Amino acid sequence: MILPVDDPDDPRIAEFVSVRERDLVGRRGRYIAEGEVVLRLAASRPDHRLRALLLSERGARGLADLLPGLDAPVYVARQAVMDAIVGFPIHRGMLGLVEPPPAPDPAALLAGLAPEARVVGLLGITNHDNVGGIFRNAAAFGAAAILLDAACCDPLYRKAIRVSVGASLIVPFARVADGADMLRRLDAAGFSVRALSPSGAMRLSDYRPAGRTAVLFGTEGPGLPADLLAATPTLSIPMAPGFDSLNVATTSGIVLHHLAAR
Amino acid sequence: MILPVDDPDDPRIAEFVSVRERDLVGRRGRYIAEGEVVLRLAASRPDHRLRALLLSERGARGLADLLPGLDAPVYVARQAVMDAIVGFPIHRGMLGLVEPPPAPDPAALLAGLAPEARVVGLLGITNHDNVGGIFRNAAAFGAAAILLDAACCDPLYRKAIRVSVGASLIVPFARVADGADMLRRLDAAGFSVRALSPSGAMRLSDYRPAGRTAVLFGTEGPGLPADLLAATPTLSIPMAPGFDSLNVATTSGIVLHHLAAR
Incomplete structure (x- = not known):
């Protein structure tokens, strides 16, 4: 019409x-x-x-x-x-x-995923470029879903959709309350969870995922909360001395490429 | 004063x-x-x-x-x-x-690099966010230098510096005329060159660099010129069917992480 x-x-x-x-x-x-x-x-x-x-x-x-x-x-x-x-x-x-479709219940979303599903968890990511870039990477590397805490910005915000090249419409996502809620739900659904941290215990390149796997990302400055890092095995991406600074969307691309290549 | x-x-x-x-x-x-x-x-x-x-x-x-x-x-x-x-x-x-210091001569810059140096070559990248993001990744993963063809934008443009978090001031760079000039100079300096391409012959994750290594990146849409791809061994990053779209700065992060982790 x-x-x-x-x-x-x-x-x-x-x-x-x-x-x-x-x-x-x-x-x-x-x-x-x-x-x-x-x-x-x-x-x-x-x-x-x-x-x-x-x-x-x-x-x-x-x-x-x-x-x-x-x-x-x-x-x-x-x-x-x-x-x-x-x-x-x-x-x-x-x-x-x-x-858009109604926001899925996070438990139902996770329960329906495949045995080798990769899930991205985002905490406190308020920048639309970063959220859009992470969705783009998730679509490119076949991540099954994204969980966002209440502080993350909306993946269906106009700029986030544009930066995602439409991936915000493709990759299923659900909201959870906070990091503790996210960990609880991933654990209940049988996910092996890793948190990215500059001081992570294991190098990403040494990590071999098995079964349902989730990786958590925090903001570029403060990173993930200390209590969450204490409760989760951590992965690091080694960087050059004096310049340990990566954009969080780029970091998600590096991690998801590593998971997809295994 | x-x-x-x-x-x-x-x-x-x-x-x-x-x-x-x-x-x-x-x-x-x-x-x-x-x-x-x-x-x-x-x-x-x-x-x-x-x-x-x-x-x-x-x-x-x-x-x-x-x-x-x-x-x-x-x-x-x-x-x-x-x-x-x-x-x-x-x-x-x-x-x-x-x-800034005078732009270095590309031949002199390449000649002075270490036996295991990693170099990034950029062709036709006109977006300041992308050039800034690539410099940031180059600094984070210890790339020794960046070569830019005449079409690339200026890494010392205000926005490119900001997105690079200052890496534009740290990573040495030099201009060359075009892709053929870039290949000739890298070859003369003993670099093993690889070009990123969605239809690349070898998966990035299977690639094991040895000695001086350079990787070339083109624009997100058209990619690298066909004559350059024909003259250079190619690497690909496999993606999900139906969504083969990665940002070029993110791609550089994935590639440089792979090179640094070997």
Whole structure:
């Protein structure tokens, strides 16, 4: 259903007004899919429902093959009107409002995984680039799920989705309360858990995973909490003297590559 | 030499005016060091010369131990004046104008490296986050040098330095003309060269480096040029079916970790 929009104040497209400001207050369980790759991915996921599209005329041409099959209103505006609606020049001219599946129960998610499943646990990771990068790596290396504590930012935040190249829509994830809750649930599901730490007891390259395996990552500065490190076998990535600094998303790529290569 | 500045139009601090716009036109062989970590690093490098500092009052307090030993003017402004000079709210209140050492000749740089040196070669990498991330990984895993073709962006661009956490000031780098020039110079210096490619002949995890080793990285989309891939043994990082997408900085971390762990 193609619906022309000429007025940036049209109430039908209120959900797309001032996208960046709206990002900050949240969208009550919906997310914004931006650009062709993410929009096509969202449309292809049976568990994600496209609720509305806002496209520039050029954007509508780029998705022409997709639009007839959609059960959602498709608002099409001139580029200048679309820029005025979203609040910045949106060159790619493609936005979708999407309803993701309900957040899974962490216990049910873990229980359904394969005997050799790899799971990533994130604690206190509040940077959207890092969360998006970790999801991208998890998808690339076939991780089965990601657990996030309550302090982590939302993987379905617009920028996190973009950095993940859509992996936030692919890799199942669930929230847990905190590190203790995460450890308890992983243990209950039979996972062998390792925590990344600069002072880890075993080098990552010496680690041979077996069975269900989870690896936990904390923030770049403070790292994982001391009580969690005390309760979990630790892995380290040796670095050059005087420069022991790795980005946490890069670290997740190194770890997941190691796990996938075994 | 502490010099108060009250007027954003003071001609003495012209080099710090409108930092972002000035980034785009370049600084004739100088660079901007931003924030405490990078500024202290620049001050500690004997081959980098601090030419001027612009600090907020709080910034000056944060560097109080460093200032007496500096042979450069230190301009100190109130936060509002500093914001007006640089053109955005600069919360950390610390900027330095620094002269790096002359760019080394690539042949001389390579000739001076150790028998087991690891070198990174970059082709067509124009994104400052990626170049900064690759330098950070190179420093963390002890790579001896980085070669960049003419298309790569400047590792001493402000954002690249910030993302590198200062590694752009630590890891020696040199420019070459293009991929053919890079291969010729690495070959002349006795380097065994490998190129990263999604369709690479050997899995990275099976690769055992020996002697001087260089690994080449191209852009995420098009990858390395076909003629270069035809002339160089290739390595691949196997990924999940349907999601063969890794960030190039993350890829460099995975590769350099593998080389360092052998």
